[in-house]
Amino acid sequence: MVPTLSPTRSRSALAAAGVAGLLAVCGPMAAPAGAAAGPRTLTASSPGQLTAALAQARPGDRVEVAAGAYATGLIRVPHSGTAQAPITIAAAQPGQVRFTGAGGLDLTGASHVVVQGFAFDNDAGLTVPGNAAANRITRNTFSGNPGGADLTVKADDTEVDHNTFQNRTTQGVYLQVVGPGAHDMAQRVHVHHNYFYNHQYHGANGGESIRFGLSGRQHAVANGLIEDNLFAKADGDSEAISIKSTSNVVQYNTIVNSRGTISLRHGWNTRVEGNILIGGSTGIRFFGNNHVIVNNVVEDTTGPAMEVGGGEVRDDTTSGTDHEAADHCLAAFNTLSGSGPLVWYNSGKPFPPSDDTLADNILLGHGQPAAKESGTSSHFTGNILFGSPAGTLPAGAYKTVDPKLVKDAHGLLRPAADSPAIGAATGSFPQVTLDIDQQTRPAAKDTGADQHNIATPARPLTPADVGPNAP
Structure with missing residues (x-):
């Protein structure tokens, strides 16, 4: 199994990426000193907010995406979860979050991630790259994108279940x-x-x-x-x-x-x-x-x-x-x-x-x-x-x-x-x-x-x- 990847980012790095103003929406990057660092639910209602939420997601977190069409390029998933605490990226209303056009998710290097409840009506579908091991693609709908394949899996220990x-x-x-x-x-x-x-x-x-x-x-x-x-x-x-x-x-x-x-x-x-x-x-x-x-x-x-x-x-x-x-x-x-x-x-x-x-x-x-x-x-x-x-x-x-x-x-x-x-x-x-x-x-x-x-x-x-x- 590919080793778990757990990169971290500082607040200054997030600010440099232009997302510091969204931290209040998505939640703090780290728990306060002395507090338990338990799983969090982060929310996003636009491509920019989704990028920000994913940038600070840590093992065990759930990123919920509001209903709507997301068409502005591939959104990177930069961090990995663990076998015991995966990062879950889920539609807040299953089937109501649509990736269209050039929109979609980029899982490069991201392991132990759950992708759940999305509608992939986009040009490129979804790819699980070879360096993105032990991910789960579950309860999504793929509707015949005009590219080569709706879902391409290249990585070990991928689970593909309950999709249409x-x-x-x-x-x-x-x-x-x-x-x-x-x-x-x-x-x-x-x-x-x-x-x-x-x-x-x-x-x-x-x-x-x-x-x-x-x-x-x-x-x-x-x-x-x-x-x-x-x-x-x-x-x-x-x-x-x-x-x-x-x-x-x-x-x-x-x-x-x-x-x-x-x-x-x-x-x-x-x-x-x-x-x-x-x-x-x-x-x-x-x-x-x-x-x-x-x-x-x-x-x-x-x-x-x-x-x-x-x-x-x-x-x-x-x-x-x-x-x-x-x-x-x-x-x-x-x-x-x-x-x-x-x-x-x-x-x-x-x-x-x-x-x-x-x-x-x-x-x-x-x-x-x-x-x-x-x-x-x-x-x-x-x-x-x-x-x-x-x-x-x-x-x-x-x-x-x-x-x-x-x-x-x-x-x-x-x-x-x-x-x-x-x-x-x-x-x-x-x-x-x-x-x-x-x-x-x-x-x-x-x-x-x-x-x-x-x-x-x-x-x-x-x-x-x-x-x-x-x-």
């Missing part, structure tokens, strides 16, 4: 996570409970809701966590969540009525678990090595429910833009349903996927062949197929039987009490200890994403669960 990203019609990314330099990744970035809505760029590329890395950073270990986010009308790109780095977890997200997929486009060793994808043409696609894809539900998609990617290369050594064949990956205990191919191998690439395992999944088709193309040295066991011919699934890869799935009150496919999927899994797979409900699977595991249980806590996320107004 909405209504972009131009090319660009809602949230991109990169890192310092040309090839590194920010470490331990946590993205959760955000609402990604109505990305309507409709381009061939460059319209992801989340892009976690870049081609040139694909071999950098990020240890990122993307969980409990809702994506609706994520149509700006074929990828709603685009992973282009190594060793991440993508879990318990919901994607509804979207073109965008969960795509492991570059990198290795990512786990995709417990996600719910319903409607649209969405699905899960993966390239690269050693991924684990388990306990996901893809339901009523018109596109491929799962794509096991082939590549222009077998193992990438150049950090280039070529697709890398998916090798040594596990896709197990998923429930895949739709009118397109349920499993698409290779997608016409020169190097087919190799040494992958497709096990204990439920494949519920609507007439189209279940599998398209094939990989090499793939391992199949315990899959249930119903409603479609096998296509290129080899003999012995599946059994054909009605899994007796029924939709619960939230529209999620689950096995009925008499489902032949109950206790039917053939592999032990120590990588899979829970089901989509995060309930423990017994030794006799059920096929598919759901271990049958009367208690069914998992459900698709709704707008009430995410964004600035969620609990």
Whole structure:
């Protein structure tokens, strides 16, 4: 973690900056001799007052910003908080403080800062630079700025939660996570409970809701966590969540009525678990090595429910833009349903996927062949197929039987009490200890994403669960 930065300023320095007359509004810089130096609430109702308040903010302070439009350049956050006492910069009325035009916040060098409750309608969005570690961006609204990305994260230990990203019609990314330099990744970035809505760029590329890395950073270990986010009308790109780095977890997200997929486009060793994808043409696609894809539900998609990617290369050594064949990956205990191919191998690439395992999944088709193309040295066991011919699934890869799935009150496919999927899994797979409900699977595991249980806590996320107004 980057060391905490705690610069101080004297009254004379503030006076030189032209803000001495505002100290009475914002509060004294230091507590009187002998008094406890506790947290303070500083207030600001103009860009100048906000600059002054931030100039004297110390760990534990809260800077509240009055409603209005702030359009006059980037406002520097010159001081850092601490892990125990962050500096909070918050809209006094959430959503009523708008950064527009050239306005915004400059977090360069500022760590342990909370940015809360703002509306970013500005040209440049917000950037968390690489030297601004352990900051939290929470309960803000980003409305499709005309620049490249609404929020760019380059710093370690950044938390991005309970924000709304909405209504972009131009090319660009809602949230991109990169890192310092040309090839590194920010470490331990946590993205959760955000609402990604109505990305309507409709381009061939460059319209992801989340892009976690870049081609040139694909071999950098990020240890990122993307969980409990809702994506609706994520149509700006074929990828709603685009992973282009190594060793991440993508879990318990919901994607509804979207073109965008969960795509492991570059990198290795990512786990995709417990996600719910319903409607649209969405699905899960993966390239690269050693991924684990388990306990996901893809339901009523018109596109491929799962794509096991082939590549222009077998193992990438150049950090280039070529697709890398998916090798040594596990896709197990998923429930895949739709009118397109349920499993698409290779997608016409020169190097087919190799040494992958497709096990204990439920494949519920609507007439189209279940599998398209094939990989090499793939391992199949315990899959249930119903409603479609096998296509290129080899003999012995599946059994054909009605899994007796029924939709619960939230529209999620689950096995009925008499489902032949109950206790039917053939592999032990120590990588899979829970089901989509995060309930423990017994030794006799059920096929598919759901271990049958009367208690069914998992459900698709709704707008009430995410964004600035969620609990």
